[in-house]
Amino acid sequence: MAEWWRGSVTYQVYPRSFQDSNGDGIGDLAGITARLPHLAALGVDAVWLSPIFKSPMADMGYDVSDYTDVDPLFGDLAGFDAMVARAHELGLKVIIDQVISHSSDQHPFFRESRMSRDNPRADWYVWADAKPDGSPPNNWLSVFGGSAWEWDSRRRQYYLHNFLPSQPDFNFHNPAVQDWALEVLRFWLERGVDGFRLDTVNYYFHDDQLRPNGPMPGRDNRPPVNPYDMQDHLFSKSRPENIGWLERLRALTDEYEGRTMVGEVGDAAWRNVAIMAEYTQPGRLHMAYSFDMLGPEFTAGHFREKIEGFFQGAPEGWPMWAFSNHDVIRHATRWADHGAADAVAKQAAALLLSFEGSVCLYQGEEVGQTETDVLFEELTDPPGIRFWPDYKGRDGCRTPMVWDRSAHGGFSEVKPWLPVKAPQLARNVADQDGVPGSVLEFYREMLAYRRATPALRLGRTRFFNLPEPVLGFARGEGLACVFNLSPRPVVVQAAGQLAAGAPCHAAHLEAGRLTLGPNGFAFVAGEAELLLSAG
Incomplete structure (x- = not known):
């Protein structure tokens, strides 16, 4: 496929x-x-x-x-x-x-690039001159701390590294x-x-x-x-x-x-x-x-x-x-x-x-x-x-x-x-x-x-307007996914029934009331409008 x-x-x-x-x-x-x-x-x-x-x-x-x-x-x-x-x-x-x-910085390309300003790979990495006071060309920072610029004494220029100084950036x-x-x-x-x-x-x-x-x-x-x-x-x-x-x-x-x-x-x-x-x-x-x-x-x-x-x-x-x-x-x-x-x-x-x-x-x-x-x-x-x-x-x-x-x-x-x-x-x-x-x-x-469930792999999502800590959404047609994101039980009004063969945890659906225990969740099958409100 x-x-x-x-x-x-x-x-x-x-x-x-x-x-x-x-x-x-x-x-x-x-x-x-x-x-x-x-x-x-x-x-x-x-x-x-x-x-x-x-x-x-x-x-x-x-x-x-x-x-x-x-x-x-x-x-x-x-x-x-x-x-x-x-x-x-x-x-x-x-x-x-x-x-x-x-x-x-041990890659052969960088070793060549740092040797001079006119070699075949001189501009394969990001090089820049120092400011007049010798400081880096700008204020860019490295993800791993410190300046994103490292001085190289051979080229007498700075090179850019968004991570470690031993990880020079390609140009x-x-x-x-x-x-x-x-x-x-x-x-x-x-x-x-x-x-x-x-x-x-x-x-x-x-x-x-x-x-x-x-x-x-x-x-x-x-x-x-x-x-x-x-x-x-x-x-x-x-x-x-x-x-x-x-x-x-x-x-x-x-x-x-x-x-x-x-x-x-x-x-x-x-x-x-x-x-x-x-x-x-x-x-x-x-x-x-x-x-x-x-x-x-x-x-x-x-x-x-x-x-x-x-x-x-x-x-x-x-x-x-x-x-x-x-x-x-x-x-x-x-x-x-x-x-x-x-x-x-x-x-x-x-x-x-x-x-x-x-x-x-x-x-x-x-x-x-x-x-x-x-x-x-x-x-x-x-x-x-x-x-x-x-x-x-x-x-x-x-x-x-x-x-x-x-x-x-x-x-x-x-x-x-x-x-x-x-x-x-x-x-x-x-x-x-x-x-x-x-x-x-x-x-x-x-x-x-x-x-085994096409709605979960490819179905579009429509969220229900439910208060915290409940997350509810429909996937495709006729399947709702409902989650209690807390250690306290909640009750949600729902139409339909628990989806056959679907995993669930601490969930009970009866007479239009879906009870979800601590960290409970359920997959509900039924009509298009599955969830009405939470309480």
Whole structure:
């Protein structure tokens, strides 16, 4: 099916932490291949791999030194091909990360670019002269802290890095850079991948006049943990030139049947939905991956605002929603105050898998995995080390997948690169596999229901006007999804009956009254106007 991605469910694998097959404490491709049956049994459509390319690993693979080879930590190209072949045998699509907005400073192109101002790749990266007083060319800041400009003594110029100084930004104003990037993607398309997750998709272009960013509107005067959050990044990313480049990317993938692109869109919360809508207009990205549900907000109004806002802005566009990933605190921990742990985990699954759009699950959430409390001496993540203790970085959500109760959770026979601690060990696949009522079995049930229910995969959404904490909406014709986002019971007036075969939790429907217990939810079948009011 050419548009298999529409309404699909993708499972994100963080390769370093999924399965170690060779006893070095780091996950690898062979380990992923061995565990693919778990994903097939779970019922997802695709697997997304975070970067596996050659890298110095300053940012755990998001600093690439060779875009067409596998880092020896993970295996080799033959192992990659075997993994793709096995995934396809199991009916799984394969999506790989592409980190082409910036490279490692160890990439041969950057090594050449920094040698002089007139070499063949002198303008492949973003270089600028110092101000007369020697300071950087403008006030742009790095996401990881400090100036986004680093002085290079060989060229005697500054270069731009939106992340670490060892991650210099490519200059996409140079057509040769675009042409090269397209050939990188073609290399992997020819190897049989089914699509790309485009890292930092709105960072490709910068303002070529290097105009300074202004302050973030509407924020108070208290400095945040990271001063990056004080700026409105109007000129350092999300530039209008990006649109033409996205159209070139789409033209490439359209040469290959059934391939897809999802772009990671990261900008100010009030601007994010508009950018997602703009980037998924026809002829651009197939999907935009949203940050809008990766925060602490857990209210009916928040979820409704983000979904309605997207489809109002892009009626022909398509989002990908997620609650957790490798960059944020796991949602089972973020939302722990909203109910009992297993109840919140199951409700989150039912909620996310009933949203219009495509869905991305992060490894471990199918067992209700929680954030790991990582000590300072255990940290590997650069921003966590820099901003400790107010920001502990991303290591807490990147700890190894827990398969069983053995010493390292079945991930490795030796000490892993990040620890597996007791609270995480308690939530493992083996203990939940086949156990009625477990979080894992609920995920399997809910994924099967979504796959078997066209209204959930492709039906349009109409929200009901219900007071907090109740979220209710119709999907397609004759199916309503109702959620009590609180640990207190609520009663909702409803017509119809509980949908046959649909998962539910703490729900009872009788005589037009739908009772939802703590974190209760139900799928209701009946007439078009299913919900009348809440009380």
